[in-house]
Amino acid sequence: MRLERVRLARRALLAASVASAIALVGCGGKGGGKTSATTVAASASAAPAATPPCDAEHRLTPEQTEGPYFKPNSPERASLLEPGMAGTRLTIAGTVLSTACKPVAGALLDFWQADDQGDYDNAGQRLRGRQVTDADGRYKIETIVPGLYAGRTRHIHVNVQVPGRPVLTTQLYFAGEPANETDGIFSAALAMDVQQEGGGKVAGFDFVLDLGR
Numbered sequence: 001m002r003l004e005r006v007r008l009a010r011r012a013l014l015a016a017s018v019a020s021a022i023a024l025v026g027c028g029g030k031g032g033g034k035t036s037a038t039t040v041a042a043s044a045s046a047a048p049a050a051t052p053p054c055d056a057e058h059r060l061t062p063e064q065t066e067g068p069y070f071k072p073n074s075p076e077r078a079s080l081l082e083p084g085m086a087g088t089r090l091t092i093a094g095t096v097l098s099t100a101c102k103p104v105a106g107a108l109l110d111f112w113q114a115d116d117q118g119d120y121d122n123a124g125q126r127l128r129g130r131q132v133t134d135a136d137g138r139y140k141i142e143t144i145v146p147g148l149y150a151g152r153t154r155h156i157h158v159n160v161q162v163p164g165r166p167v168l169t170t171q172l173y174f175a176g177e178p179a180n181e182t183d184g185i186f187s188a189a190l191a192m193d194v195q196q197e198g199g200g201k202v203a204g205f206d207f208v209l210d211l212g213r
Contacts, residue, residue: 070157106162111130171187
């Protein structure tokens, strides 16, 4: 019973974190027009979410391979959307935390992913971008649901770095995606609980880093 209460509390706090991060961080970068995430922001409470408790589910974020498509010097922006971009709109929001459950301000997050056809832009910086967490350790990224390509399930690559600390390289996945079962590196610990909101989707994910003492 106690574990179930912890899980329910964790789920409620994560939902609050998504709502407040969307409302407070705002729509940075070059957006592709009004999305469902904007509607969520308009109705979400402006009160900041409480720092999640260090419960049994609050583990270090696992590392994963960087893959072959990383490019340095991505543009600084909170929205990867561009005019005319195909695909289902997706907003991901959350917090970068230490293992002591302290929010980490100034952490650099670098995102890159495939388009809705499963193709990466290796010539330019389409669907690539980086941002820094705010004073409460929060981030928000507006993008699209990535497509599939041979051998992989849907995923989004992320590098997370705190000044003076090693880079965490990992990937985010989509809970319930059928191709998760056949992807050799899929990790359930990195699967986002994605919810439908209007014509798009929203998800939350907290990165937990070991920053030492």
